[in-house]
Structure formats: C-alpha cells, structure tokens
Amino acid sequence: MFSRPDFSRLTQIALATVITVVAPGLPARSAPPAKSDSSKAQIVSGDNLKSLKGAIEIDGSSTVYLVSEAAAEAFKDATKSGVNITVGIAGTGGGFNRFCKGELDIADASRPISKKEIDAAKANKVEYIELPIAFDAITVAVHKSNKLNSIKVSELKKMWEPAAQGKITKWNQVNPAWPNEKLKLFGAGTDSGTFDYFTEAINGKSKSSRTDYSPSEDDNTIVQGVSGTKTALGFLPFGYYEQNKDKIKGLAIEWDEKKTGPVEPTMANVLAAKYNPLTRPLFIYVNRKSADRPEVKAFVEFYIKNAAIFVSKAHYAALPETAYGRIMERFTKLQIGTGYNGQSEIGMAIDEILNREPK
Amino acid sequence: MIDIQRLINRRKRQDLFFNFLGIACTLVGIITLLALMGDLAYSGLTRIDWQFLTSYPSSSAEKAGVLPALVGSLLLMFITVSLAVPLGVAAGVYLEEYSRKNWLTTVIEINIANLAGVPSIIYGLMALSLLVYQFHLGRTLVVGGITLALLILPIVIVSTREALRAIPNGIREAAYALGATRWQVIKDHLLPYSAGGIATGTIIAMSRAIGETAPLITIGVPLFISVLPDSPFQSTAPFVNFDWLTAKFTVLPIQMFNWVSRPDPAFHRNAAAAGLVLITLTLSLNAVAIVIRYRLRKKIKW
Numbered sequence: 001m002f003s004r005p006d007f008s009r010l011t012q013i014a015l016a017t018v019i020t021v022v023a024p025g026l027p028a029r030s031a032p033p034a035k036s037d038s039s040k041a042q043i044v045s046g047d048n049l050k051s052l053k054g055a056i057e058i059d060g061s062s063t064v065y066l067v068s069e070a071a072a073e074a075f076k077d078a079t080k081s082g083v084n085i086t087v088g089i090a091g092t093g094g095g096f097n098r099f100c101k102g103e104l105d106i107a108d109a110s111r112p113i114s115k116k117e118i119d120a121a122k123a124n125k126v127e128y129i130e131l132p133i134a135f136d137a138i139t140v141a142v143h144k145s146n147k148l149n150s151i152k153v154s155e156l157k158k159m160w161e162p163a164a165q166g167k168i169t170k171w172n173q174v175n176p177a178w179p180n181e182k183l184k185l186f187g188a189g190t191d192s193g194t195f196d197y198f199t200e201a202i203n204g205k206s207k208s209s210r211t212d213y214s215p216s217e218d219d220n221t222i223v224q225g226v227s228g229t230k231t232a233l234g235f236l237p238f239g240y241y242e243q244n245k246d247k248i249k250g251l252a253i254e255w256d257e258k259k260t261g262p263v264e265p266t267m268a269n270v271l272a273a274k275y276n277p278l279t280r281p282l283f284i285y286v287n288r289k290s291a292d293r294p295e296v297k298a299f300v301e302f303y304i305k306n307a308a309i310f311v312s313k314a315h316y317a318a319l320p321e322t323a324y325g326r327i328m329e330r331f332t333k334l335q336i337g338t339g340y341n342g343q344s345e346i347g348m349a350i351d352e353i354l355n356r357e358p359k
Numbered sequence: 360m361i362d363i364q365r366l367i368n369r370r371k372r373q374d375l376f377f378n379f380l381g382i383a384c385t386l387v388g389i390i391t392l393l394a395l396m397g398d399l400a401y402s403g404l405t406r407i408d409w410q411f412l413t414s415y416p417s418s419s420a421e422k423a424g425v426l427p428a429l430v431g432s433l434l435l436m437f438i439t440v441s442l443a444v445p446l447g448v449a450a451g452v453y454l455e456e457y458s459r460k461n462w463l464t465t466v467i468e469i470n471i472a473n474l475a476g477v478p479s480i481i482y483g484l485m486a487l488s489l490l491v492y493q494f495h496l497g498r499t500l501v502v503g504g505i506t507l508a509l510l511i512l513p514i515v516i517v518s519t520r521e522a523l524r525a526i527p528n529g530i531r532e533a534a535y536a537l538g539a540t541r542w543q544v545i546k547d548h549l550l551p552y553s554a555g556g557i558a559t560g561t562i563i564a565m566s567r568a569i570g571e572t573a574p575l576i577t578i579g580v581p582l583f584i585s586v587l588p589d590s591p592f593q594s595t596a597p598f599v600n601f602d603w604l605t606a607k608f609t610v611l612p613i614q615m616f617n618w619v620s621r622p623d624p625a626f627h628r629n630a631a632a633a634g635l636v637l638i639t640l641t642l643s644l645n646a647v648a649i650v651i652r653y654r655l656r657k658k659i660k661w
Contacts, residue, residue: 084586
C-alpha cells in the first residue's frame with residue numbers, strides 16, 4: 001500500500017505550486033504546431049451509443065494520460081453519452097497496482113507490464129489485453145550548419161549527466177575531435193515526460209541531469225533556440241522534430257554500449273524500434289472482464305480506431321494504419337496476456353511486438 | 360537638561376525605527392499577496408469567461424474548463440465542513456468545559472497538538488489504507504471529505520477551546536448561580552459567545568483544506584472526469600439525494616497542477632486562471648464566514 005503514492009509526483013506538486021506562485025510571468029506563448037482536430041474522430045460501431053451508460057475508470061502513466069484524455073474527451077463529444085470516464089495520473093506503476101487488483105478498466109502504461117505485476121494480476125484473477133498505441137521518441141538536434149551527423153550515447157551522457165554541471169562547457173571537452181566552441185544546451189523542462197525519459201535513457205536515472213541548460217516546457221522554444229544558435233545541442237520530442245526538420249538537424253544515435261547504430265531519427269526507424277535507446281512504446285491495458293461491458297468495448301474500439309489523431313495531438317509517433325488494424329483485431333478477438341514476459345525490452349519493432357503471441 | 364533631551368530623542372528614534380520595521384514586516388506579507396494575485400491575474404484573468412467555468416477538461420487549452428473541478432471543490436468543502444465543525448466543536452467543548460485534568464486529558468491534548476502538525480500526505484495514506492482498502496468506500500467524494508475533515512479537525516478543536524477560554528469566568532459563575540445546568544450554560548451562553556472565534560478557526564481550516572492536493576492525490580483522485588456528480592437536490596420527494604457522496608470527483612488544485620506541468624504554455628494560462636478561480640472561491644467562502652461572525656458578534660453585549 002505504501003508503494004502507491006508517487007513521491008516524485010508529490011515533489012512536483014510542491015514545485016509546481018511554488019512555480020505558479022513565484023514565477024514572475026510565464027514563458028512566451030506561441031501556438032504549438034498544427035493540431036489534428038479531435039472532432040474528426042469517428043465512431044466505430046453505429047449502435048445506439050447515446051444509450052450507453054456506466055463508468056470507465058482509467059489510471060496510470062501521465063505520458064499516456066495525454067492520449068487517453070484526448071480519447072475520453074472525443075468519445076464524450078462524439079457519442080453524447082452519459083458514460084462517466086475518469087482518467088488519473090498515478091504513474092505507470094501506480095496504475096498497474098490498481099489495475100492488477102481489478103480496480104481499473106484500463107491502465108495507461110509507458111512500459112510493458114512487469115513480472116511482479118503479472119503475478120499480482122494472476123493472484124487476483126485479473127486478465128488483460130495488451131494494446132500498444134504509440135511510440136514515444138526523443139530526437140537530439142543541432143544547428144543546421146553543424147558538421148556533426150551522429151552522436152554516441154556515452155557522449156550525450158558526458159554532456160548531460162549531473163557531474164557535467166559547470167564543467168563541460170565546450171564541444172571539445174566531450175570529444176577532442178570536436179571544435180573548441182561553446183556548448184549551448186537546450187532541453188525539455190523538468191516537469192515534462194520527455195525530460196524524465198531522456199534522463200532515464202541517457203543518464204540511467206529519471207530526472208537526474210545537469211541543471212545549467214536552457215529548459216523549456218514549450219518544445220517550440222527548443223526549436224527556436226537550436227535553430228538560432230550555431231553551437232547549440234538540444235533534445236525534443238520526435239513529433240516536434242518531424243515538423244521542424246527544415247529548421248534543425250537531427251543527429252543519428254550510436255548506442256555504443258549495445259554496439260548499435262548510428263541510427264537516423266526517421267519515422268521508419270522509430271517504428272522499427274531501431275532508434276534506440278530513445279524510443280519506447282506506449283500501451284493501454286484493458287481488463288478482460290471490463291471488455292465485455294458495452295461502454296468499455298465501444299470506448300476502446302473508438303480509441304484504437306482514432307488513435308493516430310489522439311497520439312499526434314500529444315506529440316508522440318503514431319503507428320501505421322496496418323498496425324492499428326492488427327491491434328483492433330487483438331482487441332476484438334480478446335487476446336489476453338502480454339507479449340513481453342515481464343521485461344521491458346528495448347528495440348522491438350511494432351510488427352515484432354504484434355507478432356508475438358500474447359501469453 | 361541637555362542629557363535628558365538627548366535621551367528622549369534617542370528613545371524616540373528607537374520608537375520610530377521600530378515603527379518602520381513593523382511596517383516593513385507587514386508589507387512583506389501584503390506585497391507578496393498582491394504580487395501573487397497580480398501575477399495570476401496578469402496571466403490568467405483574460406482566460407476566465409463563461410466557457411472556462413462551464414467546460415470540462417480538454418486536450419486543447421482553448422476548449423478546456425474547470426467545471427468538474429469547481430463543482431468537486433465546492434461539494435468537497437461542504438462535506439468537510441459539515442463533518443469537521445460538529446466533531447471539532449463538540450470535542451473542544453468537552454475538553455474545555457467537562458473534562459477533568461488528569462493524565463487521560465493530557466494525553467488527548469498532546470495528541471491533538473501533534474495531530475495539527477502531521478503532514479497532510481499522512482492523512483492521505485491513512486485514508487487510502489483505511490477508507491479505500493479496508494472499508495471499500497472507493498475514491499469518492501465522501502472519502503475525500505472525511506480525509507480533509509480529519510485534517511482540519513485539530514484546527515477546529517483548538518480554535519473552539521481558545522474561543523471558550525476567552526469568555527470571562529464570571530459569565531459561567533453567574534449562570535450557575537441562577538441554577539443553570541452545565542449544558543444550559545454551554546448552550547445558552549458559551550456557544551453563542553464563542554461562535555465568532557469558532558467561525559474564525561473554521562475559516563482558516565477551510566482555506567487550508569480547499570488548497571490541499573497531496574492527500575487527494577494519494578487517495579487517487581482522477582484528473583479527467585466526464586460526468587458531474589449528481590445534484591444533491593432533486594425536484595421530486597425527498598428532494599435531496601445522497602448519490603453524489605459516492606461519486607468520483609476532481610478538485611481545482613489537482614486540475615491546476617496538471618495544467619502547470621503540461622508542455623504547452625497555453626495550459627499555463629489555464630492554470631493561472633484556475634488559480635484565480637480557486638482564490639476567488641476561497642475568499643468568497645471566507646466572506647460568508649466573516650458575515651456570519653459579524654452578525655453573531657453584534658448580538659453579544661457583555
């Protein structure tokens with residue numbers, strides 16, 4: 001029971017409160033890149049959705065929250081039904097904790113279900129359907145004029161680890177072959193999931209990072225910063241990089257620890273899960289028992305059918321049409337179990353994930 | 360003569376100095392509050408309109424609103440106050456008027472003092488394990504209300520006792536002298552006279568409760584909610600229903616926190632606007648309590 005409250009989340013609350021309270025004027029406002037319109041979302045089965053009742057309870061990852069929120073909102077608008085959908089942000093672990101007790105209809109997760117959680121679900125006789133819905137990827141970008149084409153994960157670590165604070169200030173301090181120029185770092189703000197994930201993948205620990213860089217909660221500011229500073233390096237969600245390819249240069253990533261790469265930041269590589277370690281799949285897990293309820297069935301089908309819209313709204317990489325087709329099939333056939341065996345494996349392509357028979 | 364004059368001047372300078380020091384200290388508080396409100400108003404005031412107050416949360420900042428959070432906060436305060444005030448006042452009256460000084464009351468008193476200092480997250484953990492998991496009450500309004508009521512209970516008890524202590528003993532003795540029982544003294548004299556002080560304590564307690572986030576996050580209050588709790592009043596008999604007590608809810612501070620932590624700055628404006636709504640709500644609840652206190656105090660003539 002004491003594992004449930006997410007204390008880092010609480011620190012964030014404290015921080016967030018302080019920030020709202022103290023921050024003199026919030027950062028510049030600019031509209032995010034063209035958003036897909038959620039009103040385009042289509043209803044799947046034409047049954048009388050207005051008559052749907054009941055409640056759907058969703059909780060879990062705050063990264064996936066953004067997608068589930070968009071889905072819940074669009075479902076409410078599209079069906080005009082009285083289904084009460086609640087979405088929480090207990091974190092992936094907190095969500096699974098409740099899900100495996102049978103308290104939730106859907107768990108939002110930014111990693112596959114773990115061994116312990118599988119056992120807990122078994123003990124409580126909870127069966128689940130594992131549905132990948134998107135890829136969350138981060139791109140490392142530099143100024144267009146920069147001659148650099150690829151970067152090693154170890155070099156990124158040297159730049160971003162807490163020990164680099166105030167010490168690593170020039171490019172040639174990271175790699176002697178690089179120019180003797182000032183290193184100007186841009187990155188996502190400490191409240192974002194992007195920051196959490198980047199620090200975990202590069203520095204080995206979520207939220208552990210040097211703090212003397214230019215943080216921004218607005219990814220457009222990172223694009224502006226990197227495109228306007230010749231000696232800059234920054235990281236941002238892949239979705240934003242895709243939309244600003246003409247302004248900044250994305251670096252290929254060489255994962256020296258695993259002897260892979262360098263891999264270019266392209267949609268194909270993200271979907272093939274080659275772009276590592278900066279790609280992770282995002283999931284929703286549906287309780288098998290709940291899937292029999294008409295409101296849950298209608299909602300999940302609606303979710304998968306329109307997932308690309310909701311996913312791009314949250315700036316993650318949507319899966320290809322065909323993949324969503326197979327995911328829909330997995331749901332309608334009620335294939336229970338996980339394809340992951342309780343381990344988070346990096347580098348599984350979407351087809352590979354879907355080819356694995358869930359157990 | 361000159362010496363005395365100089366001495367007086369020095370003392371007067373000290374007096375003046377302390378006067379200014381006092382003003383400066385007072386200003387720290389006032390300026391902070393004004394800067395805070397000013398900043399929130401600057402970023403959020405233009406965002407507040409009818410749409411903002413009557414919309415559900417949304418993934419587009421322009422379409423998002425605080426309706427479920429506002430309703431949730433109001434209903435939660437209603438439950439909290441209706442639980443904490445009767446319990447707290449009764450406990451305060453007992454400790455001040457009935458209980459004898461012995462080791463038991465000492466233990467109780469120490470406990471209450473300690474309880475006031477327990478971090479609110481601990482109340483959240485208690486509510487989660489006891490109310491949610493043991494009593495299976497769910498993550499509902501009534502659980503949130505009980506948690507916050509327990510959280511502010513010590514404040515209500517302490518302020519009740521302070522208010523009772525401020526009543527001159529002569530009043531009690533005079534009433535006893537006329538043959539009143541202890542209950543009559545409390546009902547007809549002590550409670551009416553101390554109502555102002557109790558109301559003040561309740562205001563402070565309520566202001567604390569309405570901004571609480573930690574215990575509610577611990578209980579697992581969701582962020583997005585698509586249907587409001589049922590109305591407590593209905594047009595058919597018996598005109599009230601209690602379904603809303605077991606409804607899911609969300610509150611303003613949680614909504615605000617979520618908006619602050621989102622990457623899109625348009626949501627930060629929403630957060631500031633939600634902050635303004637929260638402050639306005641707090642101040643208007645306070646205003647109601649202050650009016651009540653004023654009316655109660657006017658009746659008292661010692």
